[in-house]
Amino acid sequence: GNSVTQMEGPVTLSEEAFLTINCTYTATGYPSLFWYVQYPGEGLQLLLKATKADDKGSNKGFEATYRKETTSFHLEKGSVQVSDSAVYFCALSDPAGGFKTIFGAGTRLFVKA
Amino acid sequence: GAVVSQHPSRVICKSGTSVKIECRSLDFQATTMFWYRQFPKQSLMLMATSNEGSKATYEQGVEKDKFLINHASLTLSTLTVTSAHPEDSSFYICSARGLSGTSGGTDTQYFGPGTRLTVL
Numbered sequence: 001g002n003s004v005t006q007m008e009g010p011v012t013l014s015e016e017a018f019l020t021i022n023c024t025y026t027a028t029g030y031p032s033l034f035w036y037v038q039y040p041g042e043g044l045q046l047l048l049k050a051t052k053a054d055d056k057g058s059n060k061g062f063e064a065t066y067r068k069e070t071t072s073f074h075l076e077k078g079s080v081q082v083s084d085s086a087v088y089f090c091a092l093s094d095p096a097g098g099f100k101t102i103f104g105a106g107t108r109l110f111v112k113a
Numbered sequence: 114g115a116v117v118s119q120h121p122s123r124v125i126c127k128s129g130t131s132v133k134i135e136c137r138s139l140d141f142q143a144t145t146m147f148w149y150r151q152f153p154k155q156s157l158m159l160m161a162t163s164n165e166g167s168k169a170t171y172e173q174g175v176e177k178d179k180f181l182i183n184h185a186s187l188t189l190s191t192l193t194v195t196s197a198h199p200e201d202s203s204f205y206i207c208s209a210r211g212l213s214g215t216s217g218g219t220d221t222q223y224f225g226p227g228t229r230l231t232v233l
Contacts, residue, residue: 032221034221042227044208046223099145100147101147101208103156104156106155106156108154
């Protein structure tokens with residue numbers, strides 16, 4: 001079945017550091033891939049998405065590239081801010097699975113000033 | 114962008130009572146909505162898929178008689194936790210699937226802000 005695996009946290013960085021959160025997936029069809037962000041006490045917000053191989057999703061300085069050959073969708077940001085502290089979820093949605101979204105376990109990011 | 118609301122945002126109830134949570138798509142019609150449960154510091158667990166005008170499809174292990182889902186219109190789905198017990202305390206999140214032709218597309222889900230349920 002479909003699944004998403006992302007690196008365990010928490011990840012603690014200093015402000016302006018480079019961020020990478022790894023995400024790999026398994027899917028039977030041709031899924032779309034997503035990163036969602038959850039700020040404390042809030043619901044999930046779509047951060048970025050990519051719908052096919054080699055697509056790059058980007059938003060608010062974050063980016064991730066859909067790599068079919070490595071089944072990965074790693075999240076990166078060149079310079080993190082304190083306000084980026086949140087939990088980040090990698091996810092996939094597979095049309096073959098009725099568009100159910102499968103989430104990774106989430107990675108908590110702490111950014112220190 | 115598409116907006117999904119949930120009401121209430123927080124509810125505290127006594128054991129044995131029932132609680133209804135509403136999920137509304139505010140600026141688009143959602144034929145499909147999803148209900149998730151999130152335990153502290155954990156990922157989201159899909160409970161059920163709610164389709165307008167038909168019965169919900171529950172994930173394995175989710176009691177359909179305990180978690181009643183109704184999707185009576187294209188903008189509203191409700192989750193009722195019946196005879197709630199302390200173990201039902203959790204963060205419940207709904208999402209609505211985007212429409213074909215919209216910027217998000219049918220594979221994007223728009224999430225509500227969540228409802229924190231505490232059962233005493």
